[in-house]
Amino acid sequence: MTKETADMKAWYAQKIQLLIPVVNYTSRKYTRSKVHKALPDRFSYIVEELLTEKQQETDKQDYIQAIIDNVIQLNQAASLISALCYVIQRFVVDHLHVVGDIYDRGPAPDLIMERLIHYHSVDIQWGNHDIIWLAGMAGSPLALMNVLRICARYGNLGIVEERYGVNLRPLVEYSWKHYTVRDKFIPKLEDETSFSAEEKNNLNKIQQATAILQFKLEGQLIKRRPEFLMDERRMLDFIDYTKSTIQLQGKTYSLVDFSAPTIDPADPCALTKEEEELIKNLLRSFQNSEPLKRHMDFLMKKGSMYLRYNGNLLLHGCIPLHQNGDFKSFRLGQKHYSGKELLDFFEEQIRYSYDHPEVSNDFATDLLWYLWTGECSSLFGKKEMATFERYYIADSGTHHEEKNAYYRLRNQESICKEILKDFDLPTNGHIINGHTPVKAYKGENPIKANGSMLVIDGGFAKSYQKETGLAGYTLLFNSYGLQLVAHQPFSSVNEAVTQQIDILSTKRLVEEVERRTTVAQTNIGKKLIQEKEALETLYKNYDVY
Template sequence: MKEKNTFTQSESMDYYKLLGEKYPNARNALSEAMLLSASLKLPKPTEHFLSDIHGEYNAFTHVLRNASGVIRRYIGELFPHKSAQEQQELATILYYPEKKLAHLKETLSKEEYQNRLALALSDAIIVAKRVATKYDHRIIYDVLPEDTRPVLDSLLLEEKEFRHKGRYVSELLDQILESNQGEKYIQDIANLTSRFAIENLHVIGDIYDRGDEAEKVMDFLMDHPGVDIQWGNHDIAWVGAASGSHALIANVLRIATRYNELDTLEDGYGINLMPLVQFSMDIYKVSSAFLPKVPDSSQDRNELLAKMHKALAILQFKAEGQIIQRNPSFQLDHMLLMDKIDWDDKTATIEYNGMTYPLLDDYFPTVDPLNPFAYTPKEKEVMDRLTKSFLSSQRLQKHIRFLVDRGAMYKISNGNLLFHGCIPMTEHGEFRTTDFTGEVLSGKKLLDSLSETVRSAFYEKRPKLREWSQDLLFYLWCGKDSPLFGKDLITTFNRYFIENKETHIENKDPYYRHREKEDIALKILEEFGIQDPRGMIVNGHTPVKKIKGESPIKANGKVVVIDGGFAPAYRKSTGTAGYTLISNSYGLLLATHTPLPGEEPLIQENLDITSSLEFILEYDHRRLAEDTDKGKEVKKYIEDLKFLASLYEDGRLTEK
């Protein structure tokens, strides 16, 4: 919204005339100003920060349903007389109302079930009221389901303890049950509770890859009204794939075959893999280096995945070579290795160290030694058909459009700086300048420019500019100066074909060493204009190895890293199943999660993710809505409403 002092007189009156259509007289405008002023004295809404979801839909949604353990704590506070088992059963009903109630219906007598249903309905309303107390009731009212809104609104507002209201509330509950609507109302109340336990959800990157239900995660995020996303390197790969980049299409497919996770591609997005399957079976043989890291129970499938995996790796290296050769400014020549193969000796020379190594696998049936980065006609046909499938998947395109529209390279939220990877830095702790975008940029200006690049890659229609933007997405996946990659080089080819482990090393950007220092963290916050002494950097991308004693809290509390291992592939090194950072009116809490049990014990035995909660920052006084970024916007709007009322009162605008 423009500030009033930036309006010309004509613009100002046009703005207030437009505002007057919503508030047609002074009393309307002042009433809204009063309500908004009062809402600013409510507690600061709760924000949750999650990172590196990697397609783990069940674990991700459970953490949101239980609000990282907060719902369970509320139940303990509200029902101290209940046993731990009773409290946990109520929690399970609120997390999974449909499944838990169905289980109780199967295992209890009809009379027992009705009694349990009545108790659950009454208890669920109490929990919902506890969650709703932090909000202007108008916000709650607007999201109530239309068909149950009048009854739910009464249940949330009325108290049995109020004189004259006890029988009213009891009768309302009785009528819900007698009308066989108890299950429906409990589901609506449970949804309301989980929705308002978390007002704002910040996803610090890497929704995609490794897990097999990323498309369900995206559906969930699109239904949540308070979501923003800070892109991760895996997200950018999917933006590039959905935009039609051959290199990134091959890359996301290669990762899926490597982890035996093709469900998102085939079932979730309807990507037609049959041309790739047939090509791989016709051309390639099984190589042990390409067997899936997560084996299938079928040996035939493992062998097929290995053939597909290798075919995709070669397609990726060829597509990458074409990008690197047409973009010398990327300085990625160290990735051009297929032209460094000695086909007689079966060796490859690594450019950055000048050493020559024997190849573990010398079967390259589609590589022309004279033109190693050119597709064969059959490879070109396969890539074209895969590209068409990615571009024509409506669900994929819808999800990536949401990812692009709601995302950015970073976000500043209530004094905190959120970004997935790093701010490229020198060994001496300065912001590293880079020109891979065509401009000399560093720090905040670099990230601002890259946010526009990502949007251009997805939306640009002009072929040359679209290709250039897509090439930059490829650089963001693996380039030295990419804030999302954060390493000096990528060694994918070496890991497949060269045994020597020294050639597999990828050194982290100096940022990851410097972020341990408070003065560097403060320098970064200052670069992004953050002066709030309570502000901190929230990072993902690099799994915190808690099992080895690493702490997610760094730089004397100015940096918190919340990649804790949602993906099972990381848990052996992290020792956790993910972190959530929670910002409420009292401070910042870090929740550490244990792995999610299977559905049967989750529902039948009322098991839960054990989430340990600890304050990492306690405010010296409780923060209110007026202390937030949104609160500042509301204050400006209140001023506009009061000025509108004055225009009515002195006759400059006519009341209706």
């Protein structure tokens, strides 16, 4: 045996010996049954032996060492160490909440979804960027144009084409046929050097093509859905095509880098035959992607508009409010929806649309797009989305997107308590909110309204980190109370290994309970109590049944 081999074996033995007490410590609050179920099948017997034996006894120490030596001899030490680390992760995080926007700008949402699919216990509160992908799978061609345009803008078309296998060749050919490179459509790339000049030009032209297709389809949808009250967003109808100007709210603006070779000024929102065929083929390819369908199915299965959990309200965006704090309502016929009822209505329509992907222009599918950009959308939280203005109008005053009053009023404890009451939650609970990155470098506090509001979106996506100064927040909840953890940006796995630098995090106590919370006080505990009572009733009335 060489010295290098001996050193490696000694290192393996040391790490296994160090990890076992950590596994023991993190598993101590769980039942033996739960611990057993959590252990990896291939190592369950070995790990249970290592966990249960008393190491302070000399004979037992020899027994434990013999087990470890055999694992090393069979070349299974690295696998065991990895398995032990994952077991520790599982015991430390019993359940994971993801408060939306898995599909927001980042380079590999598919990898995140795969990780979550294999996670032992997770739920998701949909974000606006999640809903636009779900809408595409549900059959909305307008949602799909938004997805493709955003991916082109941030250099992420590889997600659609390479990871999910969607055929974008027809879109590339169409874009190169009709569009030339324009400055306003230069893609926003994290790493300029990773794209060739031709690839950048490709993203530029695809972005232009999908933008115009998006605006055409928006005009059509808004016309057939007058109940959305969005006539002012039929942008192509307000353009003077001879002068290349647009009139908005009584003012005339010149259009910059505006190119629309396929628009008929007499009917601006009409698609050409070529465009109809292109969109049909793109939507078919998108919906027929097996890995994408698998991920969207999981997003539907584990996702919801909001979640009531352990006395807290988890949601991504907002509860639409008027300036005076009253709930803002969405009117449909003679019915008005607001607060919890509004979010319940939205979720009902989302699930209906997703279950009928063959229909692309029904109310439910159109509503999914409204959730992306509509004034009463709890996921969007603004009056309007100024995509057209940001692309084509130089006057930055037109780029402003007015936020819903919720984002000002959520600083008030009384408002938060009213929202909690509407969701049948205790007023000493918390609203756990995502969506708007917390600008920590400007001194913004993620803890608002005397602790009733906790905003945990700090910007995991690199594109947000310049705005926030952080790489996101994680909220920890255990029997002792609540802690908010602020994360510093993570550069790479390679740097973490070579320089022994992990993600640096700062913990901040939000709330400490006087008496530790018991399992019986949690959602899971209450469900177990109900099951116990049902079994007791069945037992007492066995003869009757």
